[in-house]
Amino acid sequence: MAGQWILLQCRTEIRTDEGVVIFEGSPHKAKVLYGNLLWTGALALSKFFATSSAAPPVKGRSCLELGAGTGVVGLTLGSMGAEPVFITDNEPELLLLMKKNIEANNLSDRVQTFCLDWADGKSFMQQLPDLVVAADVLYEGDGSMFCHALAKHLRIGAEAYVANHHNPDKCEAICTMVRGAKFHQPDLSPMEHIQIFRLSRPISHNL
Numbered sequence: 001m002a003g004q005w006i007l008l009q010c011r012t013e014i015r016t017d018e019g020v021v022i023f024e025g026s027p028h029k030a031k032v033l034y035g036n037l038l039w040t041g042a043l044a045l046s047k048f049f050a051t052s053s054a055a056p057p058v059k060g061r062s063c064l065e066l067g068a069g070t071g072v073v074g075l076t077l078g079s080m081g082a083e084p085v086f087i088t089d090n091e092p093e094l095l096l097l098m099k100k101n102i103e104a105n106n107l108s109d110r111v112q113t114f115c116l117d118w119a120d121g122k123s124f125m126q127q128l129p130d131l132v133v134a135a136d137v138l139y140e141g142d143g144s145m146f147c148h149a150l151a152k153h154l155r156i157g158a159e160a161y162v163a164n165h166h167n168p169d170k171c172e173a174i175c176t177m178v179r180g181a182k183f184h185q186p187d188l189s190p191m192e193h194i195q196i197f198r199l200s201r202p203i204s205h206n207l
Helices: 002-008 040-051 072-079 092-104 144-153
Strands: 063-066 085-089 111-115 131-135 159-165 194-200
Touching (some): 040 072, 040 131, 040 194, 063 072, 063 144, 072 085, 072 092, 072 131, 085 092, 131 144
Parallel strands (some): 063 131, 085 111, 131 159
Antiparallel strands (some): 159 194
């Protein structure tokens, strides 16, 4: 099985600055899996929640990570006391990888995997979380499928935080002001310029 193969071929463990243990997957033999690696947006979003005064409290809050890949953001939230946390993806190999990372961090009591396909509304979760997170998800297509899945899981009163490298052509799907972004270190590559977007659903005044 491909799933067994990726589990047996996991790379050496990586420990993030927040103390979360992550195994990356080795390249798949039959298809490209971007999510089996740690990317800068996910690491930046994890650090944001752990260290930034602008981050919301997460302890005791239910969380959903869309397009989780290795699951590092959701695992960081789980290690900070968020529960329950659902880390989701639509690739079977990545779900197996995430389960390994849950076990590596002893977080099976509060973090779970869930198969969620942005293109399949039937796979969407029925119970909406307090907090939705996603990182490094805007790199192919026009972002519309991700935005649809995000909107369907973002209830009134909840928040979403999305981290992505500076990619105006893709990130305009969630923020029209992305092209005007300014960075403290403009000479860095676009992959090192990470933007974090805070999103919420406006309260309707219609009775």
